[in-house]
């Protein structure tokens with residue numbers, strides 16, 4: 001074993017082997033994999049190893065396409081061919097119209113990535129899979145690429161190719177400790193000696209938290225026991241004359257694929273178990289958990305009803321093994337929050353299907369700082385302080401119990417809630433608020449008109465449409481109040497704060513005391529990394545002059561890592577997170593100034609406190625910092641209050657609001673209003689695949705200001721020309737919004753993808769943002785947008801059709 005390498009990957013399952021191989025593909029060959037036992041001795045060896053292209057966002061579809069193409073290439077490699085049953089095809093079943101709508105949406109989304117799915121009716125499902133009955137079946141989604149692979153051969157093939165490229169693979173070498181040095185390099189301690197390296201990668205599977213503990217972190221990853229069995233041969237399969245397609249059933253929570261002349265059936269039982277929560281036996285390697293088929297009888301019955309032939313088929317073998325889950329079901333692939341030179345590729349629950357793609361995107365992140373897709377959906381920094389293993393266990397159980405039931409738009413599942421609350425959460429609920437969650441924070445979604453009001457989840461406009469319409473009317477004619485919990489807020493102090501921010505941001509953001517500005521941070525490729533509201537707070541009895549950096553609720557770890565990594569050794573900049581210490585109350589509407597004036601001393605007139613001002617004050621008795629900013633397009637104030645005073649501030653505002661008929665509103669109303677105003681959402685519309693010019697944010701770029709992060713790359717991109725352009729579309733239908741990922745077409749050809757959409761109540765139009773081919777971006781160009789399987793006429797309009805002069809915000 002060498003005693004140094006540029007990268008050490010810890011773990012030799014599919015995650016580690018794929019990461020190692022792809023590092024060599026990206027040109028880094030001084031890399032090493034260290035495995036405590038044999039390759040694949042964790043979960044990988046006993047995987048059912050199904051490989052599907054299905055995903056619920058374009059990043060997942062894209063990375064799975066990479067897996068499939070790579071696996072086909074490995075299958076066809078004459079020197080080391082891998083067993084891969086590609087193209088058996090697979091059906092995801094559905095027995096509700098809402099699930100079918102989802103499949104139509106996912107089909108449109110995948111088409112934008114060049115992946116063709118098909119939506120089938122029940123009869124066609126049965127024609128393609130002759131063993132199934134059509135009872136209680138509406139139809140399904142067909143993935144023609146579905147199949148399965150030999151997991152051991154796959155890992156051996158990847159390790160072999162990596163070795164040929166110069167990588168070293170060390171088996172039977174447990175990693176026992178990690179030491180990070182002052183220059184951020186590492187020493188990896190193993191039972192066979194130390195290895196010095198620049199970067200470590202945790203690919204430890206269900207032992208990822210043992211490796212995490214060696215560097216002082218706890219990853220939000222928990223394991224579940226998961227079982228499948230293999231049946232005896234089934235004559236009907238031989239008689240069918242073709243291989244059986246795969247099945248995934250959200251009605252009874254099982255999957256099946258053909259295995260030799262029989263079936264493999266895997267189960268997601270309701271009576272499920274976490275595994276390894278109190279530590280994992282060091283001798284658990286190449287091992288399985290004890291069988292327990294009694295536990296799966298609930299779902300087994302559903303499988304038997306769908307495939308009656310199972311009732312007369314014997315079971316050949318049972319497999320029960322640990323499988324890892326995260327808080328939202330997607331893995332953690334990327335930089336480890338709060339650490340330098342440390343990455344992970346963990347929490348994979350479908351690692352054989354996805355592993356090829358995850359290793360690819362991880363290697364790109366390590367070598368180039370960023371992958372070719374926006375990887376936020378798998379970014380380890382998308383969860384923040386609430387992300388413990390205990391919470392993950394609760395969400396893992398919930399996710400397992402709903403394995404094939406995708407989240408509907410606006411669906412917020414209950415496990416582990418409430419995770420993060422403010423002193424107002426219960427007050428707002430008692431006033432009728434329906435809560436959703438944002439990065440674990442309970443946040444007002446909308447106000448229920450009656451106590452027993454329930455939303456029908458689905459892809460169409462539903463009963464909440466009118467509720468939101470009323471909230472919007474109240475705000476635009478009068479005044480409304482809401483709480484914005486979990487908003488990310490850093491306090492920056494030090495003599496170099498402004499020059500530092502100037503280097504980090506691509507435009508000029510105001511440095512004037514008492515003023516607020518919006519700015520954008522690029523990465524080294526000139527692509528949009530972060531969006532921040534900068535507030536210059538003058539010195540006061542609460543502290544010296546300081547800058548607040550405000551950004552989206554989930555961005556705390558992401559933005560903190562990015563900012564801290566760029567503070568130079570000789571720069572005086574200190575960053576402190578106030579995210580969990582304060583909460584925002586927003587008052588919005590033409591009467592907002594009156595309410596503010598009644599609760600806070602001083603002159604709040606338009607002249608004394610114009611739009612984009614910041615001032616410290618008291619709301620009643622509560623200390624507060626008021627920003628004159630608006631995401632709704634109405635006159636509005638963000639009132640930031642320390643959590644211990646939040647209730648007091650709320651009571652004062654509500655009391656003052658009585659005279660103006662102030663009402664509560666929620667984030668669904670804000671979502672509708674911000675699209676009408678042309679305002680964008682980070683990671684919905686602001687993606688790290690596009691630059692500010694493509695995203696329509698050119699007014700926030702100042703190339704003449706001197707150097708800033710990403711400037712060279714941005715200039716090169718400008719010469720190369722824009723790939724896509726973000727436009728606002730008005731769509732000719734009233735039944736449903738355009739959902740993120742839906743395809744935009746011209747004469748049937750896909751020319752772009754929707755990022756977000758909603759009804760604009762004030763302009764009375766169905767609006768959406770989409771990135772499309774630039775030549776079709778001029779205002780007035782017509783096209784179609786897929787909405788739940790149908791194409792609707794759409795036209796490009798000017799961004800922000802509501803009050804384009806911002807006269808209401810400035811009023």
Ligand SMILES: Cc1cc2nc3c(=O)[nH]c(=O)nc-3n(C[C@H](O)[C@H](O)[C@H](O)COP(=O)(O)OP(=O)(O)OC[C@H]3O[C@@H](n4cnc5c(N)ncnc54)[C@H](O)[C@@H]3O)c2cc1C
Pocket residue numbers: 010011012013014015016034035036037038039040041042043044045046047048049050051173174175176203204205206207208210211226227228266285319320321322323324345346347348349350351352353354
């Ligand atoms: C029953 C079952 C069926 C499944 N079916 C499918 C399926 O159909 N399709 C699909 O895509 N996925 C499936 N999965 C999930 C898939 O198998 C896993 O997602 C995948 O195998 C995880 O791979 P990994 O590399 O992350 O972890 P592992 O395979 O567990 O690899 C981690 C490696 O790290 C090593 N390691 C740990 N600690 C150390 C240390 N200190 N030093 C050195 N090495 C260390 C371990 O020995 C191990 O080899 C299934 C899982 C189960 C349990």
